[in-house]
Amino acid sequence: MHEEEAREARIDGALTDRIDLAIRAGIRDGRQAKTRARRRTARRWSIGAAAVLLIASCLVSIRVSPAFAAMLREVPGFAAFIDRVQQSNYDRSLSLAADNDYAQPVGLSDEHDGMKLTVEGILADDGRLVVYFDVRGEGAEDALRIGWPTVTDLQGKTLEAGIQSGTPGEYEKDGRKTGIYQGMVDVQMGTGVALPDEAVFKVRLGKESSVNAPRNDGGSLPPVALDTDPEFTVRFKIDHSRFEGLKQQIAMNQSITVAGQTVTFEKAEISPLRIALYMSYPEGNEMQIFNAGDIQLVDDQGNAWKWTGGTGERNRPIQYFESSYFKQPRELYVEGSWFTALDAKSRKVVIDTKEKRILKAPDDKIMLANVVNGPSYTTLTIGIMGTRTDDNRGYALFGWDGFTDGAGKLHRFSENKADTVGSWRSTNDGVTLQEAYYYLANEDYPQPLTFDVYEYPAYIVEPYRVRIR
Structure with a gap:
């Protein structure tokens, strides 16, 4: 482990030195640009080489030393994405994946009607896609309506997946302070459904002229974009080479009894961005089990890996958790203490x-x-x-x-x-x-x-x- 870290430090250090030399050479040559037109062309190439080297290094890896990470933050367009991924407390799987070369910068935008949508970057494995985006108007004071984002294939078909995002109200709350409305869409692919090589991110945006009218009960509905608001789209590629062949499958086939109801844990799939736990509730149960309550994963070091969502059929749910893939614990357990359930006559x-x-x-x-x-x-x-x-x-x-x-x-x-x-x-x-x-x-x-x-x-x-x- 120490040798690997040392090797990465040497690579980062050498790359940083090369970038510093290229930038210094460009600055030095720029100061002498007035003297010789022929040499001016060569020096422009030196400055360009520094920029290309920076961009190429970003596309190859987001796992960097602190010194090199600081340099990346000076590159326009990448700083926000790097910070958002590495500092995310939404799901440890994302920051761990970014630390291990899984962040894929995108940096593509769609701009019209005085508004701009940018897909900053993505994280992806064989069953999950997380899209980071931001929205902004022409000025920091602009208040925007933001619709529910969707992710489709190139034919416009919505991906066969559970798609989760923050509410438009959450985007609006932060956006009014900064002028930048940041969001994230979490796509959990269905069983056996593969991510496409390219996808399209879509969302409707509109400008607000006044604060939302209150509901009759005193609350305030989120500022959701109207169906007549313009649609913004960004097409982006998904690099499958980052995650092919990495999923680990573990057979379990163990059952427990809770209040006379049987719950079976069939198998677990461990991937870089999630752990999928396949469960089943037999038809012979007298009660319909809805949710697995406080379910979580715990490793041999006592680290808890929290539940992040679920999909699947009513009696064959699939529970998703933060992934311990990059930690590789020797032992891993599923734990909990309660479920939600009702008998037939109460449903x-x-x-x-x-x-x-x-x-x-x-x-x-x-x-x-x-x-x-x-x-x-x-x-x-x-x-x-x-x-x-x-x-x-x-x-x-x-x-x-x-x-x-x-x-x-x-x-x-x-x-x-x-x-x-x-x-x-x-x-x-x-x-x-x-x-x-x-x-x-x-x-x-x-x-x-x-x-x-x-x-x-x-x-x-x-x-x-x-x-x-």
Whole structure:
């Protein structure tokens, strides 16, 4: 390990010396440029060589010594990306990957209508793509609307993946202070779905003329871009040679029992940017298990690798965690103490939207906070209280399938607003309140309306520890 670090230090040092010499030569030659036209051409080449050498070194590697990293920060366009990756506390996998040559600078932009989108760079492995971008207007005082970003292939098809990003409201909050709206999109590819060689990042942007109008319940909806706002696109390449053949697969096939329900851990896949844990809940379980609660990975040194998300089918979930790939611990365990689950008879919520009250729910953790009839759709705001203090998950509650009216007819959520949007805030006494928003087309529905529960904060508790390797 020490020899490898010493070798890298020698390489970085030698490269730094070469760059310093080239830059000094360019400066020296520039001072003498007035004397000889013939030599002026050669000296321009020297300055160009310094710039090319800097750019080439950036494209090859982001793992650098502190001295060389400081020099990279002087190169326009790369500093923000390097800092954002190496200082990220969102997911240790990203900073560890960047420290080990996995950052891929992009630096491409799309600029029009007085706004500019730049994809700064990406991190990628065989199952995950993380895109860093920023948005800015013509001036630091410009307030912008930012839509939900998407990532597609070159044919315009959205990648078969779970795509997660910060809310537009988060971008807007920081952007009003700095004039630069920074964002990150995390793409978790589906099982067996490969990343393309090239992808397209898309987002709609618009200019705000005033502060968002408050909701009737006193909150403030995020400043989401309108469908009529212009779309910005950046096409970028993904270098597969950085991660080909690096994924490690470990068979587990171990089961535990929690409150009489069986949970099976089938296998783990360890890649540079994530660890994927494949689980299953047998059909014979009396309860529907929703989430794995406080699940995490712990290595033999006591380091915890946190849960970062999940995909998969209802009874065959795939949980994702920060990756220990570059640490290579001798032992690795999956640990936790609780799951969320409900039995069949409790998995429905019945609401009378005309009377504005809940008629049936699994328990008293949810309430109908508001029903707002708008010009195009009706917004239901469902409040969620009483979650565990260590439960940091956002609950979609009803999912996206729709609802059944009092006559038994199935309806989809409004096409204009098909997504569930949630928010979190704390009350004065420190209690966490979540809100989930659902959008119904304006129709005269026979009452009451019945919603199937997709996930819910009802807990079953049993500590467990299962060895991965």
